[in-house]
Amino acid sequence: MNLAFLASHGGSAARHLTQACRDGELDAVPVALVSNNSRSPALEWAREEGLETAHLSSAKYPDPDELDAAIFQFLQDADADLLILSGYMRELGPRVLGAFAGRVLNIHPSLLPRHGGRGMYGDRVHRAVLEAGDTQSGATVHLVTAGIDEGPRLAQEEVPVRPGDTLETLKARVQAIEGGLMLRAVREVVAEHRADVQMTESTP
Numbered sequence: 001m002n003l004a005f006l007a008s009h010g011g012s013a014a015r016h017l018t019q020a021c022r023d024g025e026l027d028a029v030p031v032a033l034v035s036n037n038s039r040s041p042a043l044e045w046a047r048e049e050g051l052e053t054a055h056l057s058s059a060k061y062p063d064p065d066e067l068d069a070a071i072f073q074f075l076q077d078a079d080a081d082l083l084i085l086s087g088y089m090r091e092l093g094p095r096v097l098g099a100f101a102g103r104v105l106n107i108h109p110s111l112l113p114r115h116g117g118r119g120m121y122g123d124r125v126h127r128a129v130l131e132a133g134d135t136q137s138g139a140t141v142h143l144v145t146a147g148i149d150e151g152p153r154l155a156q157e158e159v160p161v162r163p164g165d166t167l168e169t170l171k172a173r174v175q176a177i178e179g180g181l182m183l184r185a186v187r188e189v190v191a192e193h194r195a196d197v198q199m200t201e202s203t204p
């Protein structure tokens with residue numbers, strides 16, 4: 001499967017998955033990265049990795065349907081099979097979601113359905129966990145659907161919230177597990193896809 005990433009900042013999950021592909025730990029091929037942020041470190045990293053890259057943002061395409069179509073066309077041209085949202089902070093549109101239905105994964109830094117939805121991203125999530133007095137937090141990988149963070153959950157991992165935790169200490173503990181969690185979820189999707197292909201090929 002060809003992996004394409006969407007990232008707004010560092011692209012930490014994209015980097016973890018790409019390294020796993022390079023190390024032979026993931027049977028997939030990273031091919032492209034899209035960012036809405038022209039200064040995102042993820043865009044620079046993807047160029048250095050030799051991936052197809054594109055800066056596609058509402059600044060370039062003020063009409064959301066045109067932005068959706070531009071992202072769709074870039075992913076089609078890159079021959080993407082599976083989309084990975086790696087800290088992508090914008091809503092994906094109906095054209096991309098329709099074309100890649102069931103093949104778009106996102107990682108969210110909380111135990112969804114807690115602390116998800118519009119407005120809940122990055123540090124805001126960890127702050128909400130601390131303000132709620134939760135004793136557990138973690139990360140969730142889910143399929144991406146039209147509703148923000150509403151898609152079916154594929155994998156989740158918990159971490160403790162310790163007394164005295166700050167936003168930074170909690171964020172570091174959650175981010176330390178995100179790469180491995182996303183890798184396990186993508187491996188499952190790739191294995192299922194391979195089984196489907198073999199089934200199709202073996203059916204007369």
Ligand SMILES: Nc1nc2c(c(=O)[nH]1)N[C@@H](CN(C=O)c1ccc(C(=O)N[C@@H](CCC(=O)O)C(=O)O)cc1)CN2
Pocket residue numbers: 085088089090091092093097106107108109117118119120121144145146147148149150151
């Ligand atoms: N159609 C979907 N698009 C996206 C989903 C999804 O589930 N369905 N997940 C998000 C990722 N995400 C949480 O994991 C998330 C990202 C962004 C926001 C948000 O409120 N963004 C702000 C803008 C923030 C910015 O530009 O820095 C907003 O839209 O007003 C919430 C959750 C990715 N896309």
Ligand SMILES: NCC(=O)N[C@@H]1O[C@H](COP(=O)([O-])[O-])[C@@H](O)[C@H]1O
Pocket residue numbers: 008009010011012013086087088089107108109120121122125175178
């Ligand atoms: N709602 C989406 C969201 O909040 N994603 C979170 O943003 C961070 C991005 O870090 P990165 O830019 O270093 O990859 C990650 O912790 C990811 O879980």
